[in-house]
Amino acid sequence: MKVTDYIAEILVEHGVTTVFGYQGSSVAHLIDSISQHPNLTFVETRHEQGAAFAANGYALSAGGLSVAVACSGPGGINLISGIADAYYDSLPGLFITGQVSQKEMKTDSDMRQNGFQETDIVSIVSPITKYAVSISEADKIKDELTKAIQAAVSGRPGPVLLDIPHNIQTARICPEKIVKSVKECVSAKPDIDAVIEELENSRRPVFVFGGGIRRIDIEQAALLDRLSIPVVTSYRGKDRIDNCNVCYCGTFGVFGLRCANWAVRYSDCIVCFGSRLDGRQTAGEDLHLYADKKISVIDVDLHELNKFSDDYHKYYIDANDALTAIISRAEGNIRYKKWLSTIKVWEKRYPIVNEYRIFDGVNPNKLLRDISRKSDIDANIAVDVGQNQLWANTSMIIAQSQYLVQSCGLGAMGFALPAAIGAYFARRTQTICITGDGGLQMNIQELQTIKEYKIPIKIVLLNNKSLGLIRDYQNKALNGRHYGSVSGFGSPDYELLAKAYGLKYVKIKDNTYNDVLEEILKDDIPYIVEADISRQSTAYPEPTYGSDIINQSMELSGEELERIKEEAYGCR
Template sequence: MPMKLSDYIAGFLAERGCTHVFGYAGGAITHLIDSLYQRQDLHFIGTYHEQGAAFAAEGYARRKNDLGVAIATSGPGATNLLTGIGSAYFDSIPCLYLTGQVNTYEYKGALPVRQLGFQETDIVSIVKPITKYAVRIIDPLQIRYELEKAISIATSGRKGPVLLDIPMDIQRANVDDNCLCGYPEKPEDRVADFSLAHIMELLGKAQRPVILVGGGVRLSSAQKLFNQMAKQLEIPIVCSLMGRDVYDNTNDNYFGMIGAYGNRYANLTIANSDFILALGTRLDSRQTGTASTFAREAKLVRVDIDRNELDKKIKKDEYAVHADIGYFLHALNEKISQLNNPAYSSWLEQARTYRQKYPSVGANHISDPNFIMSELSKITAVDDVICLDVGQNQMWAAQSMQISQDQRLLISGGMGAMGFSLPVAIGAYYQNPQRGKVLAIAGDGGLQMNIQELALLKRNRIPVKIIVMNNHSLGMIRHFQEMYFEGRYNATIKDYEAPDFCKIAAAYGIRTVNIKDSHELSSLKPLLSSDEPILIEIQLPQSTYVYPKLAINRPIEDQEPLLPRDELAGNMLVKPIGSDKTDSQA
């Protein structure tokens, strides 16, 4: 049946299970916006900046673990999507970005001019390094094929974003859906050759094994399989930043997040291990520190869907498993009962000792942001979604929030984009408005990056709760300036100023609360349960720090503030590195 091509796109998305599309209006995308508005089963959510739309689509996709969609007009609209596209690419989030483009007859093509059509921009060439697939559609009859191909690529293998650039005359062209050819779906290769017997042998010989869980476990929808394995093995489990919400933190064999800003007890646990099963984590330098010193006496087995990540060796003798995490865990779970492994009670007790000696929360006072995060986690509930911005607030939450089963913690990992939490929270809310509360935690710097989306909260009465950790500085960089630039606070304290966020939110028509004292934290629980948007501003000292913190060229077990050398040595079951350093250096 003949129809306008933009109507076909809207119907295609709805049939695919998409319920919300995020975007910002513009001339080159008006046909598609009109088509979206005319459907009852698909809702267009107009943000106030295209970056907000890109992040909202990502939040929707992260919570659903399926496709998110954002649209933008040509030129500046398309380029404003870039940070969100990069975020989805680096964190393997399946998103479809649809951009408008000038009419095909206005496109400059191979002409040696900069531009023919107004706002004409070659967005496809710009985004190719940060997408799995990007193409400009020049034939209306290719629309079904390209939509199916793009979505297949986005949601298979190592997931990620795709982009279709659609000129205006293509959007308004008429097509007959009976004449459109589809994309021949290819069976997904979820399996690769690996020796489960070899892995079982390594695990059976281990005295101090550790499981390192990464974000790939959740991306492959393998949480239940992982929990089954964890229950059977009963060995210490640590996580990467992106794996923070995979395993219930209330379990006694959970020992925190590793890495440069990881929990000291987590780093001590993995540093002293003799076997590591790393699941769906790329083991970048922020996790390992200096790679040559990372878990130096441990055998390493890495499981990842991306062969390119496995080719980047951390240890010369590591064993790489190129496979879908779900398939691997299913195979492993069938064999675990046959494992003749020793009891790990003494090893678990050692890890518990680390956890007891080095808790993430110091003083039970509002001056300790880790305490605030710990208190926040006590008043969240099953199915709640916590969205973190980038900066000190992200690390405090990652260190000290206790994430229970079925809660989500949405984090910008690889891109590390400030301005992430508010629009991502909006997208996460729309993915399932009836399930759980949604919180956006941000610093004073990050919130200002996409503060305009407060208008969307007010307009649609979205009950997202924004918690601003306001230290009136860019704390992460300020700390670097103290360490490496003799305390020259350029653009972090000097030439930087944070506004009164309560006044700004009030101007948008949003209820606000300003918290300055520890006893006022008790007011948070009823606020979080409210059915309206609220901004909660928590006042912090300007000189806040994220500790523990790993300095350059130190092994991950040796974080700042440095332990006395004899205390560090007493924690080590493997040979300490740098034991010749004096206590004065500590």
């Protein structure tokens, strides 16, 4: 059996249905084997970065291993942003790069290059992969492929890379004669007695869900309902729980919902499941500075746990195993219900749709909330980076079977369009791409991929004629000097662009869009839907300079904040 045929077989065994990549002579045999396999689809993107982001979108939607391939040299280097995104957001991705034949490879490490397009991609990506290796012998492919895939999907998931020389790809092997040397990992049984005790003594507990917890199933959701413990999430954790669940209180952080931030601020017990609690969530403050509270952090990444001080209770266990153990043993408490009801009152008092106070053009908070409510119950919703991501995470109501596909740790602009393509091939359900005029242009070439494969993606372009998040920062920090965000930044005519790629085009100019939006979402063809957003767009609530997350802009009065505090501490 040829090595590349063997690789294709192993991918199918691990549930992979689609492989993304860009053709090149050093991967021609691999792509040929993938394309000829009856249970695999090869999708040719228009750039290797697009392939990497598509693979990440596939991983987020499928919930399993994804694969992207690229040629040696520039092809592999173009994968790097996608590899980094998978590393920071814990996505199980297998990236395979071609390499020149071994006889053409340099023999001295101090040599810059010997073969054409020869590049030591393994050394470049080692800091942002869980495992990266160059295959030196054909008979090692079984062992190395198994090691790589196991590393990608086990523990805290992440990307791996196999660099395979051309002559190794074309070699013949007998897989049944090769013995694997990989050991299986065994999960530890969670010991969470102390967490149970803290919850029993708590009056205002909060659960924090991050990207390190898997999606909550129906049984777990029912147990959460019984407990009535409020749940807030990071952006990566937003689709881990049905946003219609009575316990869900929104995303928290510097660009989070006010009610969610107040829940964290005034809680007396926080149990954090698979979240890094980074600066975008805490504004760089230690949560212990807010109040005398018990904080437990649960994670399968020991390095993440070790960064927390000894004031935190740290548990090196699987977040979902811990959640199941906690909610199945903890007792419901009438105090929790009063606390949850108080947070819900705050949510209604300060609705996210009303935070956007510009009446020129479309209200993006309203539009995105309406899209999430009107889209299919199992839709993929891919979101780019910038103000559009902030609007989406505070405004959209993500249902139990919907998937929110986004780049959070790396925060890569240009992610949404190729990621939407990958998400579509993972489940072939309704797929919506939310992007801005900056992000769309970073991987605009993938519109041809949509046309080529007839993918019925609805691209919702929130066009504020600027890089809105940077423009807003420049207003605050640089006296409104908008170099690069407004000055020097521009866009094509998107109606002509849609026509060039054979996509249907609709422009939404104001908030009277309900009928046309429903028609678009029901249609089974790709669209570019351009929403006219004010160039002065804001993403309130947002960070207030010199303040913490409890008083975001637009700032509330001292009397209002004191009222919130009294209501919180009234939950005893």
